[in-house]
Amino acid sequence: xxxxxxxxxxxxxxxxxxxxxxxxxxxxxxxxxxxxxxxxxxxxxxxxxxxxxxxxxxxxxxxxxxxxxxxxxxxxxxxxxxxxxxxxxxxxxxxxxxxxxxxxxxxxxxxxxxxxxxxxxxxxxxxxxxxxxxxxxxxxxxxxxxxxxxxxxxxxxxxxxxxxxxxxxxxxxxxxxxxxxxxxxxxxxxxxxxxxxxxxxxxxxxxxxxxxxxxxxxxxxxxxxxxxxxxxxxxxxxxxxxxxxxxxxxxxxxxxxxxxxxxxxxxxxxxxxxxxxxxxxxxxxxxxxxxxxxxxxxxxxxxxxxxxxxxxxxxxxxxxxxxxxxxxxxxxxxxxxxxxxxxxxxxxxxxxxxxxxxxxxxxxxxxxxxxxxxxxxxxxxxxxxx
Amino acid sequence: xxxxxxxxxxxxxxxxxxxxxxxxxxxxxxxxxxxxxxxxxxxxxxxxxxxxxxxxxxxxxxxxxxxxxxxxxxxxxxxxxxxxxxxxxxxxxxxxxxxxxxxxxxxxxxxxxxxxxxxxxxxxxxxxxxxxxxxxxxxxxxxxxxxxxxxxxxxxxxxxxxxxxxxxxxxxxxxxxxxxxxxxxxxxxxxxxxxxxxxxxxxxxxxxxxxxxxxxxxxxxxxxxxxxxxxxxxxxxxxxxxxxxxxxxxxxxxxxxxxxxxxxxxxxxxxxxxxxxxxxxxxxxxxxx
Numbered sequence: 133x134x135x136x137x138x139x140x141x142x143x144x145x146x147x148x149x150x151x152x153x154x155x156x157x158x159x160x161x162x163x164x165x166x167x168x169x170x171x172x173x174x175x176x177x178x179x180x181x182x183x184x185x186x187x188x189x190x191x192x193x194x195x196x197x198x199x200x201x202x203x204x205x206x207x208x209x210x211x212x213x214x215x216x217x218x219x220x221x222x223x224x225x226x227x228x229x230x231x232x233x234x235x236x237x238x239x240x241x242x243x244x245x246x247x248x249x250x251x252x253x254x255x256x257x258x259x260x261x262x263x264x265x266x267x268x269x270x271x272x273x274x275x276x277x278x279x280x281x282x283x284x285x286x287x288x289x290x291x292x293x294x295x296x297x298x299x300x301x302x303x304x305x306x307x308x309x310x311x312x313x314x315x316x317x318x319x320x321x322x323x324x325x326x327x328x329x330x331x332x333x334x335x336x337x338x339x340x341x342x343x344x345x346x347x348x349x350x351x352x353x354x355x356x357x358x359x360x361x362x363x364x365x366x367x368x369x370x371x372x373x374x375x376x377x378x379x380x381x382x383x384x385x386x387x388x389x390x391x392x393x394x395x396x397x398x399x400x401x402x403x404x405x406x407x408x409x410x411x412x413x414x415x416x417x418x419x420x421x422x423x424x425x426x427x428x429x430x431x432x433x434x435x436x437x438x439x440x441x442x443x444x445x446x447x448x449x450x451x452x453x454x455x456x457x458x459x460x461x462x463x464x465x466x467x468x469x470x471x472x473x474x475x476x477x478x479x480x481x482x483x484x485x486x487x488x489x490x491x492x493x494x495x496x497x498x499x500x501x502x503x504x505x506x507x508x509x510x511x512x513x514x515x516x517x518x
Numbered sequence: 519x520x521x522x523x524x525x526x527x528x529x530x531x532x533x534x535x536x537x538x539x540x541x542x543x544x545x546x547x548x549x550x551x552x553x554x555x556x557x558x559x560x561x562x563x564x565x566x567x568x569x570x571x572x573x574x575x576x577x578x579x580x581x582x583x584x585x586x587x588x589x590x591x592x593x594x595x596x597x598x599x600x601x602x603x604x605x606x607x608x609x610x611x612x613x614x615x616x617x618x619x620x621x622x623x624x625x626x627x628x629x630x631x632x633x634x635x636x637x638x639x640x641x642x643x644x645x646x647x648x649x650x651x652x653x654x655x656x657x658x659x660x661x662x663x664x665x666x667x668x669x670x671x672x673x674x675x676x677x678x679x680x681x682x683x684x685x686x687x688x689x690x691x692x693x694x695x696x697x698x699x700x701x702x703x704x705x706x707x708x709x710x711x712x713x714x715x716x717x718x719x720x721x722x723x724x725x726x727x728x729x730x731x732x733x734x735x736x737x738x739x740x741x742x743x744x745x746x747x748x749x750x751x752x753x754x755x756x757x758x759x760x761x762x763x764x765x766x767x768x769x770x771x772x773x774x775x776x777x778x779x780x781x782x783x784x785x786x787x788x789x790x791x792x793x794x795x796x797x798x799x800x801x802x803x804x805x806x807x
Contacts, residue, residue, distance in 0.1 A: 356594060398673065406757050406778075506796055507795065
């Protein structure tokens with residue numbers, strides 16, 4: 133789960149991590165009063181969307197007066213921001229963070245991530261702040277220091293010192309920074325984060341260290357024990373179909389193509405999208421209905437796929453193991469009748485009771501096309517949409 | 519021969535009185551697995567169709583000699599269940615549970631590293647040595663006993679698809695392992711590939727990967743350096759958009775890392791026969807093996 137920068141900074145502040153003074157604004161007038169209240173020249177006006185790369189895309193601007201902050205807010209609010217991390221259609225800006233301007237001496241990089249392979253928590257720090265960290269890792273890997281922390285042992289002072297030495301901090305900033313590392317680690321663990329990233333972390337000319345930016349991702353699997361965090365999610369940032377799907381416990385991700393597809397199992401669903409593309413068509417979605425698919429899940433799946441007006445054909449790919457093909461076929465027929473199916477559906481089933489399942493589909497009188505195998509299914513659905 | 523489980527495996531099922539646990543414990547027994555015990559704290563003394571239920575794993579192990587555990591415990595309590603099994607001295611823990619917090623698994627993995635136990639999963643279909651032992655939720659009937667192919671995969675139904683194609687192509691399996699779709703898992707590709715490589719009956723390997731992480735790249739390097747047996751590989755997610763979690767918690771492209779394209783390239787460079795079209799995997803294996 134992602135949250136906004138301003139929310140991440142509120143969490144930071146709660147853990148004692150220094151952040152610039154800032155006010156959230158939902159309207160040009162609020163931006164005006166925010167700038168007035170902050171009383172620095174300039175103030176920074178930052179678009180709040182769930183995507184990085186805002187600076188280069190025009191989502192972060194300086195205002196030298198409250199009036200200018202209001203004008204900037206006027207042009208930014210409601211407009212779409214296209215960054216390298218958004219879809220080409222961009223994301224609509226609904227809120228802004230107005231922050232005090234700071235006298236910046238150096239821009240640094242800091243993050244905490246889990247390392248999948250070693251199961252350690254890794255702290256990354258670099259003097260190359262404000263840049264794409266992947267680019268730094270590729271071109272000058274020696275400029276990134278990685279400190280590995282055993283989650284059973286937790287963070288220790290020498291971990292924090294290593295990060296501080298790597299950043300070549302002046303002595304007055306050293307101690308506050310090591311405390312910050314320890315506080316951020318505590319936040320990472322206590323809130324089950326999957327990413328805490330500050331880019332840039334700034335050293336000011338008066339030798340303070342502050343989080344100028346803040347990005348936090350949370351482990352969805354752990355949200356059950358963090359109701360406060362779950363409450364920070366912003367429905368305006370999500371695709372409405374994805375929100376509806378998750379309410380039905382379906383794993384749905386919208387894509388740009390026109391072949392809707394419904395599959396049991398995430399790996400098979402990804403492979404099904406791939407095979408649709410290989411057959412010369414584009415998948416309209418990822419949809420995993422899970423191992424225990426029944427008539428109800430299939431019905432909800434149909435409804436969500438059909439809400440996407442780009443969909444011209446549907447491919448259902450089910451490997452029936454525990455789930456029997458005849459049960460699934462009955463579910464498909466029932467659901468298709470109920471939702472008033474208006475596009476052709478190619479069904480590929482394999483596994484337990486497959487013959488009986490195919491018979492049910494064939495005798496349904498609906499526009500359900502049996503495919504004999506995966507390749508055949510992809511070919512048939514591709515022919516339909518092209 | 520086979521790896522990790524065989525006809526002598528004595529399986530216990532943690533969470534046996536829950537719906538899933540009960541259903542699959544009985545399905546495993548029906549397949550021929552020696553299911554000797556179940557564990558549900560507070561329900562010791564009961565039985566599930568003749569399978570005795572104990573309050574703790576330690577008691578189940580002591581009374582029945584169980585040496586492997588299959589875990590169906592819900593996510594909030596799964597890490598505890600896995601560690602309890604490890605402490606009780608079983609040699610193998612297979613965790614089916616989906617949705618365990620990553621941080622819990624990181625702690626579990628570091629804890630288990632100091633113990634003589636192998637963890638498979640979590641968020642996996644389990645492991646099967648066809649004709650001998652099924653410790654998982656996979657449909658047993660699609661498998662063909664006797665080898666010569668070893669299968670290792672990060673997925674569930676995608677593995678069934680692959681196994682089904684192998685069986686239909688006349689290729690049996692020594693052992694099939696789902697290592698799970700979570701970012702942090704117990705047994706990885708390399709552990710399985712190494713074991714298959716040392717198993718005389720396994721003459722060929724199929725590895726099924728997906729987007730996210732670098733496990734496929736690491737495995738490819740291991741194969742290039744150590745494995746003479748032919749390997750067919752497949753990677754799901756060529757069309758997956760970056761930054762989105764594709765069903766599995768671990769199936770996510772972060773920045774430019776974890777793409778299917780990078781994995782396919784690494785596998786090809788390591789001499790692995792990469793299947794580009796899932797519909798043709800069985801035919802490719804028949805040709806290569």
